[in-house]
Amino acid sequence: MPLLHSPPVPVLILGGTTEASTLCTLLEYQNNFAPTLSLAGVTRNPHLPALSVRTGGFGGVDGLYDWLRHNKIQAVVNAVHPFATVMSQHVSIACERLSLPLLRLKRPGWKATPADTWHHAPDLNKAAMILAEITQPLQIFLTTGRKETRPFKNAPQHHYILRSIEAPLPTDLPPHTTLITARGPFDLAGEYDMLRRHQINWLVTKNSGGKATFAKIEAARQLNIPVLIIDRPAQPAGPCVHTAQEALSWLQNYSATTLRNV
Ligand SMILES: NC(=O)c1ccc[n+]([C@@H]2O[C@H](COP(=O)([O-])OP(=O)(O)OC[C@H]3O[C@@H](n4cnc5c(N)ncnc54)[C@H](OP(=O)(O)O)[C@@H]3O)[C@@H](O)[C@H]2O)c1
Incomplete structure (x- = not known):
């Protein structure tokens, strides 16, 4: 005491x-x-x-x-x-x-289940490199944060749906970007609808963990959408x-x- x-x-x-x-x-x-x-x-x-x-x-x-x-x-x-x-x-x-x-x-951190398809990247630059090698244009849901969009300019063939709390600088964005400003928490029904409405076929996210932003992972699982997950730093x-x-x-x-x- x-x-x-x-x-x-x-x-x-x-x-x-x-x-x-x-x-x-x-x-x-x-x-x-x-x-x-x-x-x-x-x-x-x-x-x-x-x-x-x-x-x-x-x-x-x-x-x-x-x-x-x-x-x-x-x-x-x-x-x-x-x-x-x-x-x-x-x-x-x-x-x-x-x-x-x-x-x-x-x-x-979040953990993949057998129902998930996760591709791992150790950082944002490596994640962008993985995407740069995919020639077929993808519809990507990007949730890495507004200050961390620049690496994806190196994979300009894709269309990005970027969600962040505040808008990034336009010069930091890949050429084909649709911006959604929103603050979590996000629920499963909303995320499911988001992924379908924007015809998302890849999700890019940090392994932030927690409940507030987990629904997108669950929605991707239900829709069989691959996730490019940025692993946690040491x-x-x-x-x-x-x-x-x-x-x-x-x-x-x-x-x-x-x-x-x-
Ligand atoms: N990185 C993410 O993905 C993420 C996501 C959600 C929330 N956040 C929050 O956003 C803040 C900044 O994140 P970051 O990734 O830019 O951090 P960071 O790269 O680790 O830090 C950059 C600089 O921001 C200042 N800073 C960071 N957190 C601070 C705090 N709690 N209080 C006072 N100064 C702080 C420090 O400046 P000085 O060197 O001048 O002290 C630090 O050197 C953090 O508080 C973090 O919890 C980050």
Whole structure:
């Protein structure tokens, strides 16, 4: 148990995911923590929790190191997206320098079933190369994110239905692109209808995991549409949990042991 009357423990949550938002909601009811949620600031009008929020990059590892020290942070939960590799590396280095406890909160990836046809690519460039080699024009549902469409300019023979929360720069788009701006979650009926309406015959997606965007995988399965899946990048070593509840337990454990002695 934390010491009676001990001040709330400052902790940092690196967010931009559903899991980070859920953890923040759980922390709203924990008065032994003083959490700050950090967002990159890439999404306009994000859903914000009722706790301290800071927005924008820290200025690399050194900026993050200074911020952690200045704000007397005692523990960090890295809940950025599984593909946000730069931030994950930066926080790993900064926490190691400061000997701060760091937990990775990362939802599990999706797994193919026997009913799926998945082609794997280790990154977006390799995915675009696979598509470039297919000469027959395809109708591709592209859900990789608005900042990551450029590689597909190298496979210009296909027609892309691009869905992203906000519109990308027109110069980043392959020549035949139809843009749909929408924010998840998406349900199975809607995704099924989307794939049929646009006569999609390939789906390209990162293996983001989670429920909010899983319906497209299920719809592709039902329609026998192949999926070109971008596999998850490696992440720095260290403890990792899959759910916000597990991350809260980890924080409570620190609060009950290590943190009360600092
Ligand atoms: N990559 C994806 O597919 C994806 C999908 C959905 C949501 N997101 C969310 O969007 C944000 C940016 O993703 P990304 O792939 O561009 O990340 P990234 O490549 O790992 O990070 C790029 C830079 O953005 C800043 N940054 C990233 N996350 C931050 C955070 N939570 N708080 C403050 N600064 C942050 C850092 O700037 P400084 O070096 O200046 O500190 C970092 O060096 C992340 O918060 C992530 O969770 C990403």
